[in-house]
Amino acid sequence: MEYDFKKIEQKWQKVWEDEKRFEVPNHKEGKENMYVLIEFPYPSGVGLHMGHCRSYTAIDAFARKKRLQGYNVMFPFGTDAYGLEAERTAIKEHKPPQEIVARNIKTFQQQVRSIGLGIDWSRTINTCDADYYKWTQWQFIQFFKHGLAEKREMSVNYCPNCGVLANEEVEDGVCCQCHSETTQKLKSQWVLKMTEYGDRLDEDLKDTNFMEHIKTSQKNWIGKSEGVEVDFEIVGGGKLSIFTTCIETIYGITFMVVAPESNIVDELKPRIKNWEEVEAYRKATAKKTEFDRSEMNKDKSGVELEGIFAINPVNNKKIPVYIGDFVIASYGTGAVMAVPTHDQRDFEFAKKYNIDMIQVIDGADVSEKAFEKYDYLGKGCKLINSEEFSGLTVEQAKVAIVEKLEKLGVGRRKLNFKMRDWIFSRQRYWGEPIPMVYCKHCGWVPEKDENLPVELPKVESYEPTKDGESPLSLITDWVNTVCPNCGEPAKRETDTMPGWAGSSWYFLRYCDPKNDKEFANYDALKAWLPVELYNGGNEHTTRHLLYARFWNKFLYDCGLSPVSEPFKCRISQGLILGSDGKKMSKSSGNGVDPLVIVNQYGADAVRLWMSFIGDYFESVSWSEDGVKACKKFINKIVNFQEILTEGEEISAELKVAIHSAIKKVSNDIDNFKFNTAISALMILANEITRVGKLNNAEYKVLLTLLNPFAPHITEEIWTNLNYSPSIKDASWPKFDEKALIKQELEVPIQVNGKLRAKIMVNINSTKEEIEAQALSAVKGYLNNGEYKKIIYIPNKIFNIVV
RNA sequence: GCCGAUGUGGCGAAAUGGCAGACGCAAGGGACUUAAAAUCCCUCGGAGGGUAACUUCCGUGCCGGUUCGAGUCCGGCCAUCGGCACCA
Numbered sequence: 001m002e003y004d005f006k007k008i009e010q011k012w013q014k015v016w017e018d019e020k021r022f023e024v025p026n027h028k029e030g031k032e033n034m035y036v037l038i039e040f041p042y043p044s045g046v047g048l049h050m051g052h053c054r055s056y057t058a059i060d061a062f063a064r065k066k067r068l069q070g071y072n073v074m075f076p077f078g079t080d081a082y083g084l085e086a087e088r089t090a091i092k093e094h095k096p097p098q099e100i101v102a103r104n105i106k107t108f109q110q111q112v113r114s115i116g117l118g119i120d121w122s123r124t125i126n127t128c129d130a131d132y133y134k135w136t137q138w139q140f141i142q143f144f145k146h147g148l149a150e151k152r153e154m155s156v157n158y159c160p161n162c163g164v165l166a167n168e169e170v171e172d173g174v175c176c177q178c179h180s181e182t183t184q185k186l187k188s189q190w191v192l193k194m195t196e197y198g199d200r201l202d203e204d205l206k207d208t209n210f211m212e213h214i215k216t217s218q219k220n221w222i223g224k225s226e227g228v229e230v231d232f233e234i235v236g237g238g239k240l241s242i243f244t245t246c247i248e249t250i251y252g253i254t255f256m257v258v259a260p261e262s263n264i265v266d267e268l269k270p271r272i273k274n275w276e277e278v279e280a281y282r283k284a285t286a287k288k289t290e291f292d293r294s295e296m297n298k299d300k301s302g303v304e305l306e307g308i309f310a311i312n313p314v315n316n317k318k319i320p321v322y323i324g325d326f327v328i329a330s331y332g333t334g335a336v337m338a339v340p341t342h343d344q345r346d347f348e349f350a351k352k353y354n355i356d357m358i359q360v361i362d363g364a365d366v367s368e369k370a371f372e373k374y375d376y377l378g379k380g381c382k383l384i385n386s387e388e389f390s391g392l393t394v395e396q397a398k399v400a401i402v403e404k405l406e407k408l409g410v411g412r413r414k415l416n417f418k419m420r421d422w423i424f425s426r427q428r429y430w431g432e433p434i435p436m437v438y439c440k441h442c443g444w445v446p447e448k449d450e451n452l453p454v455e456l457p458k459v460e461s462y463e464p465t466k467d468g469e470s471p472l473s474l475i476t477d478w479v480n481t482v483c484p485n486c487g488e489p490a491k492r493e494t495d496t497m498p499g500w501a502g503s504s505w506y507f508l509r510y511c512d513p514k515n516d517k518e519f520a521n522y523d524a525l526k527a528w529l530p531v532e533l534y535n536g537g538n539e540h541t542t543r544h545l546l547y548a549r550f551w552n553k554f555l556y557d558c559g560l561s562p563v564s565e566p567f568k569c570r571i572s573q574g575l576i577l578g579s580d581g582k583k584m585s586k587s588s589g590n591g592v593d594p595l596v597i598v599n600q601y602g603a604d605a606v607r608l609w610m611s612f613i614g615d616y617f618e619s620v621s622w623s624e625d626g627v628k629a630c631k632k633f634i635n636k637i638v639n640f641q642e643i644l645t646e647g648e649e650i651s652a653e654l655k656v657a658i659h660s661a662i663k664k665v666s667n668d669i670d671n672f673k674f675n676t677a678i679s680a681l682m683i684l685a686n687e688i689t690r691v692g693k694l695n696n697a698e699y700k701v702l703l704t705l706l707n708p709f710a711p712h713i714t715e716e717i718w719t720n721l722n723y724s725p726s727i728k729d730a731s732w733p734k735f736d737e738k739a740l741i742k743q744e745l746e747v748p749i750q751v752n753g754k755l756r757a758k759i760m761v762n763i764n765s766t767k768e769e770i771e772a773q774a775l776s777a778v779k780g781y782l783n784n785g786e787y788k789k790i791i792y793i794p795n796k797i798f799n800i801v802v
Numbered sequence: 803g804c805c806g807a808u809g810u811g812g813c814g815a816a817a818u819g820g821c822a823g824a825c826g827c828a829a830g831g832g833a834c835u836u837a838a839a840a841u842c843c844c845u846c847g848g849a850g851g852g853u854a855a856c857u858u859c860c861g862u863g864c865c866g867g868u869u870c871g872a873g874u875c876c877g878g879c880c881a882u883c884g885g886c887a888c889c890a
Contacts, residue, residue, distance in 0.1 A: 002840090213806055213807070216805075216806070217805085217806070217885080220804095220805060220806085220885095220886080221886085223889070225889075225890090227890080242890075243889090243890065244890060245889095245890070246890080257890090300888080325888095326888045326890095327888085327889095327890080328888080328889065328890090330889095331889050331890080332889070332890065333890095335890090336889095336890045337890080338890085339890095343890075345888060345890080346890090416889075416890090417889090418886095418889055538884080538885085539884095539885090541885095542885080542886090575884090581883095612814090612815095612825085612826075613814070613815090614814060614815065615815080615816095617807095618807090618808075619807095619808090619883080619884090620814070620815095621814085623813085623814070623827085625813085625814085625826090625827050625828075626814070626826070626827065628827090629826055629827065630826090632840095633826090635840090635841095636841095639841090675814095675815075675816085675825085676815095676816070676817095676824085676825080678825080678826090679815095679816075679824070679825035679826075680825085681825095682825055682826075683824080683825070686825090689842085746821090747821095748820080748821045749821095750820080750821085750870085750871070752870070752871080753820090753869090753870060753871035753872095754871090755821055758821075788870085789870065790870090791820095791870050791871080793820065796820060797820040797821080797871085799820080799870055799871065800870085801870045801871090
């Protein structure tokens, strides 16, 4: 008999909706809270894709299992509505992005319902709703009040046609829309000082239970390095500071390099003898994008600042100074000490410009290439040509040299991060307005709390202006305001926040989504945090995860969040690739709409297949074959009703099979091994088929175990059979370890590690009995029964070494 | 270049250092059927030997190592995919 999945699934989705099945209070008598979180999607026009479908159904299964285990599980859903796609569609369709986004959200929510997710819809949020972004703005103001938000001159990507571009809109130095070449332009931008949290963001990873590769990505992205900052006097006045992680090579310095755009170059202008040459080089650099600059990495270039010399504080040696575009202004101090003997980049530069080299670490020849830190650290190498430090090991010298520099007052230990401060301004319409006002008298002043949110005004055109300003700058009525501080006329900030803003704290809002007094009540947060499980795409394991951790840490420091780390465990699902093994995309035409498949086979079948298709953490190519198999499997479960017998006890025949299944399915769901959980259920079903009958007690266990994956059909059968209470009140079955113990066991016998025989042994047999049995079983492989050694792992393996 | 992941049948894949290929797909054979679908049963990594129940050898990207025993651990490669890009 074929089951009518359309009717059944719609029926139960409606029941869950009507009875608000998955809504949870912040506290429930006698139940422990558990917060299970999936990354909320950006509601793009194409709707839910396979990747969403895979992770949502898998994590929904996890949440449903925890619910059956008796937890008060919060499993919320929302949408991250600000993004370029909506803005582009708005421009194309001449409709407000609000309208486009509202349309897409409706589709998304409908689709999420139709795959049967158990969502608490009372907690739904959306980042572009005024009652949400009000609090995004309020939190920005807290950053500002704590000195963590400031306006800073930054270089931005600029396209002559399209204005200021986000990094993701620039590909290979070309604007992704009009394909004209982009340049760098200095602009005053809001930044959040995330680097101040760099050390804690790095250190506190040890308190989390993220997947190892995710921790590593975070660490690499943060890029903490411990080193020393050293001041160099400039002959004739002035100072140049550098950052180095290799202070042991300080006696090997033969030149210095400064980033071309560095201010110090301007300060030294009167004393630079070849200014024209220097200026030409600076102009050439300014034209290049960061991409071009990194492209040049094969050919190091630079220009000497003629007439400028720095003084090495350890030996008072005069050192020439260069500018070179391989030095990045925004990292460290924007200047480096160059030691060609121990840094390959400096080596190449020195060769090109004929600069001296002094070897200061012994242990390798430096005439062909540099002897770098990767090669000398930890090998006991000793210093040479380094005055009183000669003869010390590198490790000893690191300490001793810093002490000397500290005494001289010219050096200090310093942490540096690859991670930059977070540029928080976008010259775009579709984002949260930055709630700041500029007053001639008071400077930057935050909007008053009672005036929040600062709402996006209606505009005619959503395109950025030609001069790179936000379209908001053209709405004079909106821009002109009064200073919240002194009441004089003042102007609003016209930049908006980046797409990452709203997603940095949405998991907090879920805990208390309707609060209009605060972003979330502290007690509500305390009830739910930290998140037990946070699942999201691999593409967000660096930036989003870091932003969210940073944002929460700041709130924690303000006493507004109860935890320093918001996520206990972070996992990322593998991609679903097209059947051709390539990423699903419009351009390669290999995309598959999950909702089409759901219509054809039913949500339960698709959910099962998504879980069964392969290891959850690995990428898999899409294939439709398995959906049919899963549908067949569901049919089999449905048809078990025909062989149902009376009985409220698990029968002896199925006892082992049932308890093994309970054990395997329970452990596998907890460990996200959804594919083997399904296979365990299939094994149980095969066993039931073999036995040819099952009773009510056994059917209940089977249905409960399957319920997280196929919630509609299992509930349908449960209700049909008048099993009460409802399946939602069923409790997750417990397995009995004793039930798994068999009286007789098959033990494989190996000779020299090769399988030669199998014997059946009684569970109570002594080692001697088993040994006799084993030896006779493999007689033919033994020389007159002689052997050297026996290794017996009880109930597992018996190995005879001859 | 650096970082991360992956590599097992025709295919998707399983395997706390202990029987490699569970479970499923596809394929082939059989039962039921007038027939088909559905369902159920059997075979299914490769090579060889036997009429046969069976049996021998090889086999987890490649080369070494540790171990009684390695898909799994260690060292060195190769290939594919993803991320980052001169970070001093």
